[in-house]
Amino acid sequence: MFDRYKAGERALLVHMTFSDDAKKEDLDELKLLVSSAGVASIGVITGPRKTPHPRYFVGTGKAQEIADGVRTLGANVVIFNHSLSPAQQRNLEALCECLVLDRTALILDIFAQRARTYEGKLQIELAQLKHMSTRLIRGWTHLERQKGGVGMRGPGETQLESDRRLLSERITAIKGRLAKVAKQRDQGRRARVRGEIATVSLVGYTNAGKSTLFNHMTGADVYAADQLFATLDPTLRQIKVQDVGNCILADTVGFVRHLPHDLVAAFKATLQETREATLLLHIVDCSDENYRDNIDAVQLVLNDIDAGDVPQLTIMNKIDALDDLKPHIDLDDEGKPIRVWLSAKTGEGSDLLLSALSSLLSGQIRELHLCIPPEQGKLRAQLYQINCIVNESYAENGDCLVDIRINNVDLSRLRKQFLGVLDACIKANK
Template sequence: MTKENVLIIAVKKGSETDDHFQSSVQEIKSLSYTAGGNVVEIVTQNRVQIHPVTYVGEGKLEEVKQRIIQLDIELVIANDELSPGQLRNLNDHFGIRVIDRSQLILDIFASRAKTKEGQLQVELAQLEYTLPRLHGMGLVMSRLGGGIGTRGPGETKLETDQRHIRRRIDDIKRRLKDVVKQREQYRKRRKLNQVFQIAIVGYTNAGKSTIFNRLTNESALEEDLLFATLDPLTRQIHLPSGFKVLLTDTVGFLQDLPTSLIAAFKSTLEEVREADFLLHVVDASHEGNEEQQNTVMQILRELDAHTIPMLTVYNKSDLLQEDFIPLHHPYIVMSAYDEKDQETLVLKIEEVLKQEWDQYSISLKPDKGRLMNQLGTHTIVTRKQYNENKNQYDLEGFIPQIHPLQSMVKEQDNVDDK
């Protein structure tokens, strides 16, 4: 497939730090590459604030127009979300397609969504983004048209009739409500069964899917591209002690994610909020990893998931050129491709959980096999020994503060005391 020649325009606002601006420019360049674009040039401008009519100032506008002609540019991508008026004015002035950061991200999501739920979520976000911008988008509106910013999971050509779009939005919301109910039922069932849930979160392309695959022996998509994973996967694994957990791989986070996308993916992101423990995967080799960590923590706060116990996994240690200083604790520095590091990771998870949980010590008669098995799969057993003299099993371990087995352990302790 022939790559489209792309020119990126980016405005550095007066309130923005150099680091944040540079990282966001690098990010939109990577996003453009992920979407199938060939970034030929990046034009930046320093302004106190974005021009309310044309995004960049008049002089820069003319400079960009000249570069479009000279470099045979087919698409202009703005590094911020454009208002309907700005989008219309830029389209008219340049005479070629113009899209913004949000549209680019939505386009990538549209090409990545594989499940029906994911496709519906992306289509909803696209329609809600599109509705106020209908008059400024021209040929971009064609679902069946080619090029970045025109892809979508829908089966039919997107009409420019607002009533049609509103009807479609209502229809998708109704269908997604059923999906949300289904997810809630799954979550309730998991809670009833007291299955411990670990969600892998982190910035896009930090290596979450690689770690997920190594721990679960799965083959989820691993690519050196932003948003390689869109639809969440959940698999059951056993930690070294025998403790059984559900591990979920989630969609990557990003600076300035479109609000419509966060809203559309609410049911998917609930998987994060409902987790008992988080693995925050960070690309330790990325020069902007501090900014990325802050973005992830901000999104976790927005999801009300920032108080969930967490282990920060500084991944890609094999690419580090100098000593690494961690920003968050507890943490582990590792390479997802190193088998020893994989073993260290699961041991570290148990170590962190032990610090969070209650310690217990219990003696069980051989006829208490069912309780012994439950303790083996729902708690972290650190010692299990058969005492021949007393014909009993002595167990020590750690148990979550709120767990049905807590009462059984205490009840058994009282029996032993008598």
């Protein structure tokens, strides 16, 4: 067996062009992924293929070209912009005598570097262990069965079998811990549902500007950088929207084409915020020439996690990178916002986004006239707290006469809080 390198600072990239759209990948995106992983790209080998080769994924001649390139350029890792089978990966490593990674392993490595929270680290470890479980044979084919002392000799358990058993035990333990984290998230989510608090979740292709927009709207200090998968751990903050009140804004992990299924499964608890959101803000980098393909890729992932039916508002971000494009809102035939053009970096158009959120989340606005007796001061205080009073005066008997402008969500919440009292105070609709 050859010695395995623990780090791959010098990478040779391999990108094959397929006629099948389902197998197509973007070479520029691979370079960004490699850069995000902290690896230096020292060369790229490309070529056309109709179908993957069963032994090397590429043809035998191209495989030899890759091996020669590794020795010539001094690369210590080969990174494929495609998914490799365990056998293909093992054969390529034997031929090139260096570490070979596919697109899935590269994405998992980036996630492992970026995870910060306890939950995020568990999710990444689970995804890595699942990916590794089919590739254990790469490292242990040279070992014989373990033997004990006198009287204990026999075939015993192979090192490979031992590793698989330990791996399975660790996966089971991590799933148990993640189940506890999921229960905690469910408790917080149920509390928001009971309080009828709207949840707005940011989704979009990686590096579209979700965290930058999140920081601008909430005043938070979430890590934001011009790199892929800068955000892994979900962050929730409270914002105030006119005619709606307090809402929860959630920043989530970015999506990418052919996101590994093990990764989607591992982030099930995190992506629950997306599935059960009141509204999705689909952030799109409109300065990217492939933004339409990115929109389709995000929609595929949303469908995979059963969030495809959640209402969406498209945010066309980074208009500052385009000439003569001003912030504006696109409306549908019913006058509802469907797209908002803005720049999260400069803040241009953020007021339009809040206006669109108010329009989509507020529902029908009710204008009511209330006659509140002196003993119901708590109701008057609550109306001031949600900032819905338009005009206020007092009758001769001391009753407080107020005109309010309130959305149906807040009205329903007040009816539950002041059971029977609110309806008694409502004199007439204006």
